[in-house]
Amino acid sequence: MGFIKNLFQSKKQKQRAQKYRIGMEKTRENVFNRLDELLKSGAPITEELFEDIEELFITADMGVDVVLSLVEHLRNSVRVQDIQDAHELREIIVEEMFKRYVKDEIVDTNLKLSDGLSVLLFVGVNGVGKTTTIGKVAHLLQKKGKKVMMVAGDTFRAGGINQLKIWSERTGSEFFEKPKGSDPSSVMYDAIAYAKQHDIDVLLCDTAGRLQNKKHLMEELGKIHRVIGREIEGAPQETLLVLDATTGQNGLSQAKIFNEVTHLTGVILAKLDGTAKGGIALAIRETIGVPVKMVGLGEKAEDLEYFDIEEYIYGLFSDVI
Numbered sequence: 001m002g003f004i005k006n007l008f009q010s011k012k013q014k015q016r017a018q019k020y021r022i023g024m025e026k027t028r029e030n031v032f033n034r035l036d037e038l039l040k041s042g043a044p045i046t047e048e049l050f051e052d053i054e055e056l057f058i059t060a061d062m063g064v065d066v067v068l069s070l071v072e073h074l075r076n077s078v079r080v081q082d083i084q085d086a087h088e089l090r091e092i093i094v095e096e097m098f099k100r101y102v103k104d105e106i107v108d109t110n111l112k113l114s115d116g117l118s119v120l121l122f123v124g125v126n127g128v129g130k131t132t133t134i135g136k137v138a139h140l141l142q143k144k145g146k147k148v149m150m151v152a153g154d155t156f157r158a159g160g161i162n163q164l165k166i167w168s169e170r171t172g173s174e175f176f177e178k179p180k181g182s183d184p185s186s187v188m189y190d191a192i193a194y195a196k197q198h199d200i201d202v203l204l205c206d207t208a209g210r211l212q213n214k215k216h217l218m219e220e221l222g223k224i225h226r227v228i229g230r231e232i233e234g235a236p237q238e239t240l241l242v243l244d245a246t247t248g249q250n251g252l253s254q255a256k257i258f259n260e261v262t263h264l265t266g267v268i269l270a271k272l273d274g275t276a277k278g279g280i281a282l283a284i285r286e287t288i289g290v291p292v293k294m295v296g297l298g299e300k301a302e303d304l305e306y307f308d309i310e311e312y313i314y315g316l317f318s319d320v321i
């Protein structure tokens, strides 16, 4: 089991892992440092301890089913390996997290781009961080030398267009808009026509925030998705649901419904830095089957990281191991 310790040692030196560590401070302090207390050296293993662990993980929003099966595994390990000291459970927990989430598969978190014009569509409920995330993604793609254009598909909210425009200026991206109140599908249609003529590599399409239970707004989103697909084969290359990490389990029901309407290709978990319940990333993967591709760790253009399960688990448990 030295594997985990070695891995954490090497992560300590990595700058990217440090970003997770810093970004996930709240989750770590509120939840995982309490785990540290529970698993003190010499503490006996009792049924009460299992229940406390269960409660802690549920508080971290890891999802009830996930937590119950994890703790059941702990109980079994204790029985089979005749473990007496709670301290020994630390590595078992982290190792089990790895087994469950890293598995053997390699999860591709890179944004899928095609050789020609690619379209990335950003969807989600109100205020989750869609527009800001587009700014961050533009920053990332610009650094890779891509010619990026932002499309102001939020024609509904006052200030929605201008907020995106500011991000386009900040990141040196092109910008496409139509007057407030325009049909968002027609904005996408015109933007694609423009992009085809101007050698754009990637379109980042903003949409208005919408609650998943508003039927007509969800239908509108379905239409946006279809129009994009009709104009460019294989587009949108990515339909990304932006979730606010601070809203916890509610994000799971949002994901299910958005997935039905637009066939999500990934989730971007914004505001992971602002929550004490950072376990949600684990629940999304397990219950929705759509990968978390990126996480937002702050409000600035550079505060976006590709989701890396190893670094994420390090961010959660680095004080415990």
Ligand SMILES: Nc1nc2c(ncn2[C@@H]2O[C@H](COP(=O)(O)OP(=O)(O)OP(=O)(O)O)[C@@H](O)[C@H]2O)c(=O)[nH]1
Pocket (backbone or CB within 6 Å): 124, 125, 126, 127, 128, 129, 130, 131, 132, 133, 154, 157, 160, 207, 208, 209, 210, 270, 271, 272, 273, 274, 295, 296, 297, 298, 299, 303
């Ligand atoms: N701390 C933190 N704040 C974030 C992050 N992402 C977005 N925000 C903040 O969240 C607030 C809402 O972000 P927006 O990008 O406007 O959200 P939106 O989904 O476009 O909102 P609507 O268009 O109104 O639906 C802003 O104050 C952002 O600065 C993040 O990763 N961390």
Ligand SMILES: [Mg+2]
Pocket (backbone or CB within 6 Å): 130, 131, 132, 154, 160, 206, 207, 208, 209
């Ligand atoms: Mg917005």
